[in-house]
Amino acid sequence: MPNSADCFSSDLHWDDDLPLDKPEEACGVFGIYAPGEDVAKLTYFGLYALQHRGQESAGIATFDGSQVYSHKDMGLVSQVFNEGILNKLPGHLAVGHTRYSTTGSSRISNAQPALVETRLGTLALAHNGNLVNTGDLRDELTDSEFDILTTTDSELIALAIAQEVNQGKTWLEGSISAFGRCQGAFSLTIATPDGVMGVRDLNGIRPLVIGLLPSDDVDKPRRYVLASETCGLDIIGAEYIRDVEPGEVVWLNEEGMASFHWAPQSSRKLCVFEMIYFARPDSIMHDESLYSYRMRLGKRLALESPADVDIVIGVPDSGIPAAIGFSQQSEIPYAEGLIKNRYVGRTFIQPTQSMRESGIRMKLNPLRDVLEGKRVLMVDDSIVRGTTSRKIVKALRDAGATEVHMRISSPPVTHPCFYGIDTDSQNQLIAATHSVAAIKEQIGVDSLAYLSWEGMLEETREDTTSFCSACFTGNYPTPLSEPIKRTKLLLEPVPPTPASV
Numbered sequence: 001m002p003n004s005a006d007c008f009s010s011d012l013h014w015d016d017d018l019p020l021d022k023p024e025e026a027c028g029v030f031g032i033y034a035p036g037e038d039v040a041k042l043t044y045f046g047l048y049a050l051q052h053r054g055q056e057s058a059g060i061a062t063f064d065g066s067q068v069y070s071h072k073d074m075g076l077v078s079q080v081f082n083e084g085i086l087n088k089l090p091g092h093l094a095v096g097h098t099r100y101s102t103t104g105s106s107r108i109s110n111a112q113p114a115l116v117e118t119r120l121g122t123l124a125l126a127h128n129g130n131l132v133n134t135g136d137l138r139d140e141l142t143d144s145e146f147d148i149l150t151t152t153d154s155e156l157i158a159l160a161i162a163q164e165v166n167q168g169k170t171w172l173e174g175s176i177s178a179f180g181r182c183q184g185a186f187s188l189t190i191a192t193p194d195g196v197m198g199v200r201d202l203n204g205i206r207p208l209v210i211g212l213l214p215s216d217d218v219d220k221p222r223r224y225v226l227a228s229e230t231c232g233l234d235i236i237g238a239e240y241i242r243d244v245e246p247g248e249v250v251w252l253n254e255e256g257m258a259s260f261h262w263a264p265q266s267s268r269k270l271c272v273f274e275m276i277y278f279a280r281p282d283s284i285m286h287d288e289s290l291y292s293y294r295m296r297l298g299k300r301l302a303l304e305s306p307a308d309v310d311i312v313i314g315v316p317d318s319g320i321p322a323a324i325g326f327s328q329q330s331e332i333p334y335a336e337g338l339i340k341n342r343y344v345g346r347t348f349i350q351p352t353q354s355m356r357e358s359g360i361r362m363k364l365n366p367l368r369d370v371l372e373g374k375r376v377l378m379v380d381d382s383i384v385r386g387t388t389s390r391k392i393v394k395a396l397r398d399a400g401a402t403e404v405h406m407r408i409s410s411p412p413v414t415h416p417c418f419y420g421i422d423t424d425s426q427n428q429l430i431a432a433t434h435s436v437a438a439i440k441e442q443i444g445v446d447s448l449a450y451l452s453w454e455g456m457l458e459e460t461r462e463d464t465t466s467f468c469s470a471c472f473t474g475n476y477p478t479p480l481s482e483p484i485k486r487t488k489l490l491l492e493p494v495p496p497t498p499a500s501v
Helices: 039-049 083-087 134-142 153-165 171-179 272-278 290-304 320-330 353-357 387-398 436-443 453-458 482-488
Strands: 027-033 057-064 067-074 093-099 114-118 121-131 184-192 195-200 209-212 224-227 239-243 248-253 256-261 311-314 338-340 364-366 375-380 403-408 447-450
Touching (some): 027 039, 027 121, 027 248, 039 083, 039 224, 057 121, 067 121, 093 121, 121 153, 153 171, 153 184, 171 184, 171 195, 224 248, 272 453, 290 320, 290 403, 311 320, 364 387, 375 387, 387 436
Parallel strands (some): 375 403, 403 447
Antiparallel strands (some): 027 093, 114 121, 121 184, 195 248, 209 224, 248 256
16 A cells, blocks of 8 residues: 555645545455355355455355365456356355455455465465464465465465475364464465365454355255355345354364364454444444444434534445434434445546646535535544545535534544554554644644544443454554564554544
8 A cells, every 4th residue: 555654745636546544454255165056156246245345356266176266366356257257166165355455465466365285185265354473474484395475474374274284184273273373363264175164363353254055955064154244144145143253263064064262262352443434334243233333323422522513414435324323313414415436446547637626526526505505514434544534624615515523433543453454554644643633623624523432332332342442542452573563653652632622
């Protein structure tokens, strides 16, 4: 991801091919054991539902006995696969992956699933997360019989499993030994000739769920599905059973599903940003849709930081549930003030300078007749760099808004993530180097307030200690080496930030 030394540099434009003012998720993973089904097409649709988790590359690997078939390329799922390609991926089990890079550069060699040969046959691995001990693991593997072909930590996990298997262990034994060598965040789907595995790290930082395809034939093997989110199950009609637990590996084969705890001292620390922003609003976590949780965040925000305005709007799409919640709690009318072009991805066609000056807007367009003469409160889920927020505020004022107030349904992001979310280094996080008052001035709003950390966690209605919220607090759930810290963290500690101004 390109970086800028000054997050308010004048050369940042609304529609440049630059990162959004949001953290970016790493990946979506999918796995399926379903004899008698077209597993390639089911995996395709599962990845299609998980496209929001990564738009850089996509891949599928299928197994037909000991024979493996694979296709992966750069681009969206619908761009990488077509009917002809999927018909060339036969088999009874599969894993799939859609990627946004946080470890390893953006190139085809780093697309997943990662394929590795072992004494027991081919291994195909799809990974969501990020390891924090890649240096040590790479050194261990470099001294072994393997050639490291990519720059991803995902390949290192696959090679570690292969190394253990080649020493005489079974698939399950070798995998469990390899997981113990990995530190950080990893939710994995792993395909072998003998079955499919679903795995989460000992903290369960990234999500992974288990589903079951319906069947009228009781004599057939049960057909299981793994996906990063329940929306990946819904699209193919699979029934959600449960989450893969932190420190658990599930083994899916002709005998059904077996469960093993490879890390008996696990401690759940799900990334709270999955609930705030990353996961699709229709995905289920803790027995409710994330849409419901995000609406509660908006209601809590209205109680903590009210405003005297005429209308409430949300930044599409992720800010809308919280904006509706804010509106309901405050009894201030909700309106659509921004329209999103849903067919714009990253474009390689750059607007000319004259186009920029004339106000070309490919992604969001304000509705003048809704905004003109109004005091507007805009709700968004987060501010990371501040660049996009400033442009949206200016567009609202240009469309006639007399006042623009902003409310954020999460606390200030002050620390980078080391577990699979691309939040850049700490000096690029606006709340790490600016007070709320300074951010207010930089983005040009009349008032600015963030949701409290306590409010965010209390509205989960779960044990508040069971979430990773390190991006807001700097309290990381796993030990970080000094070299790892120096890649992203500032040398001086970040002072506490008040929530509003």
